[in-house]
Amino acid sequence: MQHLPKSLGFRMPAEASPLGFRQSPAKVLLEVDGLTRRFVAGEGPAVDRVSFTLGEGELMALLGPSGCGKTTTLRMIGGLELPDSGRVLLRGKDITRLPVEKRGIGIVFQDYALFPHLSVRDNVRFGLRRIPRADAAARAEEMLALVGLQGLGDRKPHQLSGGQQQRVALARTLAVSPPLVLLDEPFSNLDAAMRVETRQEVRRLLKRTGSAGILVTHDQEEALALADRIAVMEKGRVLQIGTPDEIYRNPATRFVAAFIGRSNILPGRANGMDAETAFGRLPLSRAANGTVALAVRPEQIMIEPDPDGPAAVVGREFRGHDQLYWVQEGERCLLVISGPGQGQGAGLPIAIGDRVRLRICDCVTPVD
Amino acid sequence: MALAEIRAILPGRRMPAARVLFSAIGLGIGALMLLPLYYLLLRAFQADFATVWQLLTRPRTGQMLLNTAALTAGVLALCTVIALPLAWLVSRTDLPGRRVVNFLAVLPLAVPGYVMAFALIGLSGNFGFLNQVFGVTLPRPQGWWGATLALSLYCFPYLYLNLRAAFAGLDQSLEESARALGCTPREVFTRVTLPHLMPALMAGWLVIGLYTIGDFGAVALMRFEVFSYVIYLQYSAAFDRLYAAWLALILIVIALTVVWWESRLRQGVRYARTGSGSGAGPRRVRLGPVGRALGWGFAGLVVLASLGLPVAVLTFWMSLAPIGPILPALVTSFGQSLSVAVPSAALAAAMALPVAVLAVRYPSPLSTLINRLAFVGYAVPALAFALAFVFFSLQGARWLYQTHLLLVTVYALAFLALALGPIRSALYLARPSLEDSARALGHGPLSTFWRVTLPTIRPGVVAGSVLVFVIAMKELPIAFLLAPTGFRPLAITMFSRTSEGMLVEAAPYAAAIIAFSALFVGFVLRHDRKAEG
Numbered sequence A: 001m002q003h004l005p006k007s008l009g010f011r012m013p014a015e016a017s018p019l020g021f022r023q024s025p026a027k028v029l030l031e032v033d034g035l036t037r038r039f040v041a042g043e044g045p046a047v048d049r050v051s052f053t054l055g056e057g058e059l060m061a062l063l064g065p066s067g068c069g070k071t072t073t074l075r076m077i078g079g080l081e082l083p084d085s086g087r088v089l090l091r092g093k094d095i096t097r098l099p100v101e102k103r104g105i106g107i108v109f110q111d112y113a114l115f116p117h118l119s120v121r122d123n124v125r126f127g128l129r130r131i132p133r134a135d136a137a138a139r140a141e142e143m144l145a146l147v148g149l150q151g152l153g154d155r156k157p158h159q160l161s162g163g164q165q166q167r168v169a170l171a172r173t174l175a176v177s178p179p180l181v182l183l184d185e186p187f188s189n190l191d192a193a194m195r196v197e198t199r200q201e202v203r204r205l206l207k208r209t210g211s212a213g214i215l216v217t218h219d220q221e222e223a224l225a226l227a228d229r230i231a232v233m234e235k236g237r238v239l240q241i242g243t244p245d246e247i248y249r250n251p252a253t254r255f256v257a258a259f260i261g262r263s264n265i266l267p268g269r270a271n272g273m274d275a276e277t278a279f280g281r282l283p284l285s286r287a288a289n290g291t292v293a294l295a296v297r298p299e300q301i302m303i304e305p306d307p308d309g310p311a312a313v314v315g316r317e318f319r320g321h322d323q324l325y326w327v328q329e330g331e332r333c334l335l336v337i338s339g340p341g342q343g344q345g346a347g348l349p350i351a352i353g354d355r356v357r358l359r360i361c362d363c364v365t366p367v368d
Numbered sequence B: 001m002a003l004a005e006i007r008a009i010l011p012g013r014r015m016p017a018a019r020v021l022f023s024a025i026g027l028g029i030g031a032l033m034l035l036p037l038y039y040l041l042l043r044a045f046q047a048d049f050a051t052v053w054q055l056l057t058r059p060r061t062g063q064m065l066l067n068t069a070a071l072t073a074g075v076l077a078l079c080t081v082i083a084l085p086l087a088w089l090v091s092r093t094d095l096p097g098r099r100v101v102n103f104l105a106v107l108p109l110a111v112p113g114y115v116m117a118f119a120l121i122g123l124s125g126n127f128g129f130l131n132q133v134f135g136v137t138l139p140r141p142q143g144w145w146g147a148t149l150a151l152s153l154y155c156f157p158y159l160y161l162n163l164r165a166a167f168a169g170l171d172q173s174l175e176e177s178a179r180a181l182g183c184t185p186r187e188v189f190t191r192v193t194l195p196h197l198m199p200a201l202m203a204g205w206l207v208i209g210l211y212t213i214g215d216f217g218a219v220a221l222m223r224f225e226v227f228s229y230v231i232y233l234q235y236s237a238a239f240d241r242l243y244a245a246w247l248a249l250i251l252i253v254i255a256l257t258v259v260w261w262e263s264r265l266r267q268g269v270r271y272a273r274t275g276s277g278s279g280a281g282p283r284r285v286r287l288g289p290v291g292r293a294l295g296w297g298f299a300g301l302v303v304l305a306s307l308g309l310p311v312a313v314l315t316f317w318m319s320l321a322p323i324g325p326i327l328p329a330l331v332t333s334f335g336q337s338l339s340v341a342v343p344s345a346a347l348a349a350a351m352a353l354p355v356a357v358l359a360v361r362y363p364s365p366l367s368t369l370i371n372r373l374a375f376v377g378y379a380v381p382a383l384a385f386a387l388a389f390v391f392f393s394l395q396g397a398r399w400l401y402q403t404h405l406l407l408v409t410v411y412a413l414a415f416l417a418l419a420l421g422p423i424r425s426a427l428y429l430a431r432p433s434l435e436d437s438a439r440a441l442g443h444g445p446l447s448t449f450w451r452v453t454l455p456t457i458r459p460g461v462v463a464g465s466v467l468v469f470v471i472a473m474k475e476l477p478i479a480f481l482l483a484p485t486g487f488r489p490l491a492i493t494m495f496s497r498t499s500e501g502m503l504v505e506a507a508p509y510a511a512a513i514i515a516f517s518a519l520f521v522g523f524v525l526r527h528d529r530k531a532e533g
Helices: A070-078 A120-125 A133-146 A162-175 A192-209 A220-226 A244-249 A254-259 B003-009 B016-044 B049-056 B059-092 B098-110 B113-123 B129-134 B143-169 B172-180 B185-214 B217-221 B227-238 B241-267 B289-319 B324-361 B365-374 B382-395 B404-414 B416-429 B432-440 B445-456 B458-473 B477-482 B490-499 B503-532
Strands: A028-037 A047-055 A059-063 A085-090 A106-108 A180-184 A212-217 A229-234 A237-242 A264-277 A280-296 A301-305 A311-318 A323-329 A332-338 A355-360 A365-367
Touching: A028 A070, A028 A212, A047 A070, A047 A085, A047 A212, A047 A237, A059 A070, A059 A192, A059 A220, A070 A085, A070 A180, A070 A212, A106 A162, A106 B432, A120 A133, A120 A162, A133 A162, A133 A192, A162 A192, A192 A212, A192 A220, A212 A220, A220 A244, A229 A244, A229 A254, A237 A244, A237 A254, A254 A264, A254 A280, A254 A365, A264 A332, A264 A365, A280 A355, A301 A332, A311 A355, A323 A355, B016 B241, B016 B324, B016 B365, B016 B382, B016 B404, B016 B445, B049 B241, B059 B098, B059 B143, B059 B185, B059 B227, B059 B241, B059 B289, B098 B143, B098 B289, B098 B503, B113 B143, B113 B217, B113 B289, B113 B490, B113 B503, B143 B185, B143 B217, B143 B289, B172 B185, B185 B227, B185 B241, B185 B382, B217 B227, B217 B490, B227 B241, B227 B382, B227 B477, B241 B382, B289 B503, B324 B365, B324 B404, B324 B416, B324 B445, B324 B458, B324 B490, B324 B503, B365 B416, B382 B404, B382 B477, B404 B416, B404 B458, B404 B477, B416 B458, B432 B445, B445 B458, B458 B503, B477 B490, B490 B503
Parallel strands: A059 A212, A059 A229, A106 A180, A180 A212, A280 A365
Antiparallel strands: A028 A047, A028 A085, A229 A237, A264 A280, A301 A355, A311 A323, A323 A332
16 A cells, blocks of 8 residues: 555545545445444554445445454454444444444444354344334344245254355344344355355345445455455555445555456556556556556467467366466466367367467556 | 443443443452452461461471371372273273263263262171171271262262263373384383373362362261361361361362462473364274283173172162151152252353353453452362351351351352353354344344353353253262251262261162262263264
């Protein structure tokens, strides 16, 4: 974050994201303002001046490697942790110091935290204590039906599969119609196949009930698939906030470029909207000047077999519908993805050791 | 301490209200532990220096110190001689029937020291079991060896359980490495195995040592002049309360020295496995026919002495008189024991809850202090603890003296540490996310504790209360000093009849205590098996 894109003509405040200013949602539900939390005196803060806003019904992912402060941020929003400084506003009301139970924010925990001594139905009914018993019972049944678990209300949590437990936790949280649901790594206890299925289910449920959601995850694929917007965090700070598409195509920093998908970093000399590189003059996705590092996605590079080519294939990984190549060109090793029907030349796959030629025919992103 | 002050000390980040409340309760319990000891000091220092000096320099005081040291050393040595080979046989050899041996090795916990003393006394003499059945007359066991034998035969399972766990946790590859490095089997035992057993040995010795120092029933029946016995004599017969107070103080100092010494020794000891490789489980030594015979012989001897003896002697004495006529008295006595044990167990569990929550959920210097204070009642010898409460109630709260309420409170305080253990373990297992989840669903701290935390840790709470309940059922010294007039629970009835030589009349009460204590042992064994996985 110290090195902002040179193209931006003004300096951003340190706690704001470089692209966040374009993306304030129309109707604000949650406002997080300069949240900071330091666990060990003398060390850097775990969460450092994190700010963002969330719209009604919007789904946001806090994405980052473990230890980046995303869970602590979530816990401060939920009231499980108090910030050293900063504010949390829900619908304009300051809730920074409000106890958890008075916030009305739903939380789904990594381990689901289903009460083992209560039946599935009683778990779902647990939060519905301010409404008449009969209404609560009806609401619980309605929620169980919504998550597809009708008829399982009498079971105990341990009699359900991991995916079913996950859905009970969601039903329990959504039963009280919270304006906001916090999800802490909700899919990490599921196996790979269940994960893909469940995350669309979760998105569907949240959209259907109209609750906004904040999801904490270290899995970029999950964030890209699930969220309306993603906030990428590193070392306690938000590096970039944007839609999955923006984050992927237009990473603000080298870290974001490397963390979301894979990126090649090329040096170049930028001059406004294009830059001189080893691959010739390339258009930039945003203006920059001077010596820059450029992020190039592996699929932005075309690979062609050429006996006289300047580069050689040094590694290969078959990935089903496409191929991943490691290509050595001079000092540099580049990562290239070639889809079906591309780079096959005369129908022959490229083998390790083959000479190839690389071309870039897309705009690239200046980072750092 | 005012709530505001506690709040100032504790910059609680989460659930501050519950934390403040629990801290206040914890400090209150700590104060209850210490207040009577203050009155004991007060009583002891009422006399002028010359009188105290004259009391303390009596030859009898020195003799008691020697006797206490000799008894403790004897019991620890005998327990080790019994428990160490037994634990090795069960956990490290292929001795056939070792599961049965394991069960029988824990069962003696059901025979309290004073019942064991009764059995030893009932064995001997002209009218004893041996003379009547086999025509052999032994002298009545008393003094040092009588007390040592009675206490060891009751206490050795505590050490056995510790040692067995240590043997099971011992990484076999350590011993094999030592062999590969050229050690003989004997060197492996002294240089590798024994050092690894030290923490378990010390933990067992601490429990047994504290019990021996504080024991009253067995030494009294064996008429061996150690502190507890003389304190009782001074208090009940000689009415010399000043001397009793001073002896109690010395006894407390001895007990605390033992605790301090043990924790000092333990500090330097750390034998957790280092390195990340998964440790190999113990492999069993194959016993030859001679080894088996020796193993069975040893186990048989231990079982015969610790279980066969009391059961045979009790059966003999009970067969001498029909049980019918004394049954109503027995039932009344049982009911009186219940009337104290049930509320004590409930109170101890209620006290242990906030203390355990503090230790697990809100660790801080204050919660450490509160948890240390919770162990005072366990570390201070029962008779001295009870005596302190006598002085407290006589001087500070006359209305409490000789009431049920006082006896129940003292039991709860003395056995608080027993209830604390299982409750704390259960809390460590309960995930904090359950509580966070309940809060997020709109439940306040108290509602969360009542509706989520308590049901989750219920097994631990039940375990803790059952432990206290069963211990309180057979407790003797505290009941002796604090029992309301006319209160005759099982232990007191049995003890006074035995000490008056009325063995026939004492036998049914002893049998009732054993039957009940067997419940306790069954409980220990159940937990034991759970811990084994």
